[in-house]
Amino acid sequence: MELMSNLADGFAIALTWQNLLLALLGCFLGTVMGALPGLGPSNGVAILIPLAFTLGLGATPSLILLTSVYYGAMYGGRISSILLNIPGDEPAMMTCLDGYPMAQKGLAGEALSLSGIASFIGAFLATWGLILLAPQLVKIALLFGPAEYFALFALAFMTLGGVSSTNQAKSAFAAALGLGLATIGVDTQTGVPRFTFGEVHLYDGLDFLVAIVGLFALSEVFIFLENRHGGTADKSKLRLGRLYPPMSMVKACMPTMLRTSFLGFLAGVLPGAGASLGSFISYSMEKRLVDKEKTFGTGDPRGLAAPEAGNNAAAGGALVPMLALGVPGSGTTAVLLAVLLSLNITPGPLLFTQNPDVVWGLIAALFIANFMLLAMNIPMVGIFTRVLMIPSRILMPIVAMVSFVGIYGISGSSFDLMVMIGFGVMGWVLRKFDVPLVPIILGTLLGNSMENNLRRAVTIDNGNWWTLVDTPLAMTLWAIAIIGFVLPLLIGARVKAGMRLKKDQEGAISD
Amino acid sequence: MKLMSVRGVLAAGLLSISGLGASAQECIAPANPGGGWDFTCRQVGKTMQDLGLIGSTMQVVNLAGGGGGVAFAEVVNKRGGDDELIVAASTATATRLAQGAYPGNSMDQVRWLATIGADYGVIAVAADSEVTSLTALLDQIKSDPTSVSIAGGSAVGGWDHLKVLIATNAYGIDDVRSVKYIAFDGGGEAVTQLLAGSVQAFTGDISEAKGFVDSGDIRVLAVLSPERLPGAFSKFPTAKEQGVDAIGANWRGFYAPGDMSDAAYDAWVSKIADLYGSSQWQEVMAANGLAPLNLQGAAFEAFVADSVAEIQSISREIGIIK
Numbered sequence A: 001m002e003l004m005s006n007l008a009d010g011f012a013i014a015l016t017w018q019n020l021l022l023a024l025l026g027c028f029l030g031t032v033m034g035a036l037p038g039l040g041p042s043n044g045v046a047i048l049i050p051l052a053f054t055l056g057l058g059a060t061p062s063l064i065l066l067t068s069v070y071y072g073a074m075y076g077g078r079i080s081s082i083l084l085n086i087p088g089d090e091p092a093m094m095t096c097l098d099g100y101p102m103a104q105k106g107l108a109g110e111a112l113s114l115s116g117i118a119s120f121i122g123a124f125l126a127t128w129g130l131i132l133l134a135p136q137l138v139k140i141a142l143l144f145g146p147a148e149y150f151a152l153f154a155l156a157f158m159t160l161g162g163v164s165s166t167n168q169a170k171s172a173f174a175a176a177l178g179l180g181l182a183t184i185g186v187d188t189q190t191g192v193p194r195f196t197f198g199e200v201h202l203y204d205g206l207d208f209l210v211a212i213v214g215l216f217a218l219s220e221v222f223i224f225l226e227n228r229h230g231g232t233a234d235k236s237k238l239r240l241g242r243l244y245p246p247m248s249m250v251k252a253c254m255p256t257m258l259r260t261s262f263l264g265f266l267a268g269v270l271p272g273a274g275a276s277l278g279s280f281i282s283y284s285m286e287k288r289l290v291d292k293e294k295t296f297g298t299g300d301p302r303g304l305a306a307p308e309a310g311n312n313a314a315a316g317g318a319l320v321p322m323l324a325l326g327v328p329g330s331g332t333t334a335v336l337l338a339v340l341l342s343l344n345i346t347p348g349p350l351l352f353t354q355n356p357d358v359v360w361g362l363i364a365a366l367f368i369a370n371f372m373l374l375a376m377n378i379p380m381v382g383i384f385t386r387v388l389m390i391p392s393r394i395l396m397p398i399v400a401m402v403s404f405v406g407i408y409g410i411s412g413s414s415f416d417l418m419v420m421i422g423f424g425v426m427g428w429v430l431r432k433f434d435v436p437l438v439p440i441i442l443g444t445l446l447g448n449s450m451e452n453n454l455r456r457a458v459t460i461d462n463g464n465w466w467t468l469v470d471t472p473l474a475m476t477l478w479a480i481a482i483i484g485f486v487l488p489l490l491i492g493a494r495v496k497a498g499m500r501l502k503k504d505q506e507g508a509i510s511d
Numbered sequence B: 001m002k003l004m005s006v007r008g009v010l011a012a013g014l015l016s017i018s019g020l021g022a023s024a025q026e027c028i029a030p031a032n033p034g035g036g037w038d039f040t041c042r043q044v045g046k047t048m049q050d051l052g053l054i055g056s057t058m059q060v061v062n063l064a065g066g067g068g069g070v071a072f073a074e075v076v077n078k079r080g081g082d083d084e085l086i087v088a089a090s091t092a093t094a095t096r097l098a099q100g101a102y103p104g105n106s107m108d109q110v111r112w113l114a115t116i117g118a119d120y121g122v123i124a125v126a127a128d129s130e131v132t133s134l135t136a137l138l139d140q141i142k143s144d145p146t147s148v149s150i151a152g153g154s155a156v157g158g159w160d161h162l163k164v165l166i167a168t169n170a171y172g173i174d175d176v177r178s179v180k181y182i183a184f185d186g187g188g189e190a191v192t193q194l195l196a197g198s199v200q201a202f203t204g205d206i207s208e209a210k211g212f213v214d215s216g217d218i219r220v221l222a223v224l225s226p227e228r229l230p231g232a233f234s235k236f237p238t239a240k241e242q243g244v245d246a247i248g249a250n251w252r253g254f255y256a257p258g259d260m261s262d263a264a265y266d267a268w269v270s271k272i273a274d275l276y277g278s279s280q281w282q283e284v285m286a287a288n289g290l291a292p293l294n295l296q297g298a299a300f301e302a303f304v305a306d307s308v309a310e311i312q313s314i315s316r317e318i319g320i321i322k
Helices: A002-014 A017-035 A041-054 A059-084 A090-143 A146-158 A168-182 A208-226 A228-237 A247-269 A275-290 A301-317 A319-325 A331-342 A356-389 A392-411 A414-432 A438-460 A465-469 A472-510 B002-020 B036-051 B066-077 B091-098 B134-143 B159-170 B187-195 B206-214 B231-235 B262-277 B279-288 B297-317
Strands: A185-187 A192-194 B026-029 B059-062 B085-090 B110-126 B149-152 B180-183 B201-205 B218-223 B249-257
Touching (some): A002 A356, A017 A041, A041 A059, A059 A331, A090 A247, A090 A438, A146 A275, A146 A465, A168 A438, A208 A228, A247 A275, A247 A301, A331 B036, A392 A414, A438 A465, A465 A472, B026 B036, B026 B066, B036 B110, B036 B279, B066 B091, B091 B159, B110 B159, B110 B187, B110 B262, B110 B297, B134 B218, B149 B159, B149 B187, B159 B201, B187 B201, B187 B206, B201 B206, B249 B262, B262 B297
Parallel strands (some): B026 B059
């Protein structure tokens, strides 16, 4: 079979001592960078480019190093989400929702191992998807015009209900706040700056990483400062629990992982969507589908496995448009694309025929990196969980320091530090009011693309709003969105009505 | 976390040893990794190192924000006398300077070093489009501007948009504001939407279109260069030979801090000239669709001034600036 022989060639290229060593180094550095709040996959890859050039690496070894960092960071992001409730990068945001409650219940070890397994499955399936379907998948990306992208984003927001709060109004408020924040910056459709107050730093809008680190990490520090007398006491009571999940838990999560790998991969393939949307849709769809007992958000293992499998699958999916179209689907693939270009390789429709050694070497490297990461992450769970033993009075200053250094390291601008502090204060206030933070980030993250795609669609059709429901694909997406929005309301109302009825009957009997 | 941060420091240490070396020539890419400016810095840094023009790896710093405005302000305000610093620039820099989009900054606050090539503009349609020439497309726009959506990678008023307007203007379409331009996030997304059939035409740089031309997915209607480009690009007609006098070059080059010493300025200019003259750089240009544009020192300074003035007059015409 041609496919298998290509893959064998790829492994022959990737399986040299030098390349294996590079993969190991990349996996390790990537995991660390992913775990540190502020440093995400795209910065991790960008930081290592000089290393690849200095070592004088050729195209394939460079790619092996950098994609290992990429996959490693996708693994690493979950660690701080679970242990500290601080997402290491954007896609790891959803992992906080069930990961942190699990850690608080004394299941930190299990949560880390399970999410490691979920990451592995997501990435593994996505790599197969990349091999088998890359050329065909490009056609899916071409089905998505501005109207379809808008419907997709609308779908994400409509299924938002109750993602991280029992109070729907607060979720809606948080999402609206995020959408509002997304309007800051130069409006690309008219070239006019909005809410920038003449400040050039705001022209490009708010940086999501700054917002995330501020909202999650800094507000955590503020909360600690507020109750610093009580803070250390309950830490000592925290149990570490067992390190590895029981087989039954893995089995129970398996269908979730398989479904969300598929969803995440699809989201990754769409150049305008990306890993954050992948992990988000994975979580909210899975919640709609299997969360019958309303345990999502309280430390349900399935709620942990869903976004992890989803975002790692999306990372693999994002390589499809990058390799086959030369269009980056995420910040990280944009960096990888730049590396390819500077190595004189032009990704695009002809890459698979012109540079098969690069493509298949890369794919083999992805498999190797993935196995390495699993092998590396599972034994390290024991070390990671020790973080929970560190008393808050030591841990929190470190979190604050890493946040500041991380953000300054990326942007080199003190303005971003002020914005981060602003977000920290905002996060602290919102936590007081019990407003969930995740929808805010989603609003800022997706708001821009959502608005741009809406306006592109309407402009292309000369102001005709019906264009939004013009194609079968757009209509399907809208249908899913509306069902996702309305069904829980109806079912919820019926369940409530049923309960009331029961109560009435009981009441009648007792009368 | 403590453990991880220790490792982080170790990793950073390792990188700085291997990455920075003894002296620290620095190139600021005023955008996030992955864009054209980033490419300019990294590719030039790598080739200069290969050629032995610089002793160690060029340190590339990504200072994104404000479409290059953050970096410009940083260089003007804080790094004014730095002799080891160069900053990647392109027509986009000139466009924003011309439109006053870097508040309080102007082109004479920095020293313009040299170009490393130019990326000429193209106007293209999907391979299965019925439109086969630039004049046919422009006729269609002339008779019914609402029937043609043109996608590009820059914001409205940005260079991709201006290129179309230069062409429509040259063809005698008076109301340039009626031309329907749709802004996407980068040329790649714009081409994808052309292939997806969402839009009818694409405006961008030839390097963005190259991969899709090779694969036969899109058809280049016109290159906005004074004459036909060399090599594989020579099969594309220019706008000029179709009777539309429109030229749009996205030059790529560097500026340096305003108070850089003359000695350092001359040294950088000659290094970039050596780079441009090398066969390695010619290969890089050929591989990436960069066309010749070799301007250094005073000549480049004058070129930027002309380019700013020209963009100002177009922008005024379409009402982007008053």
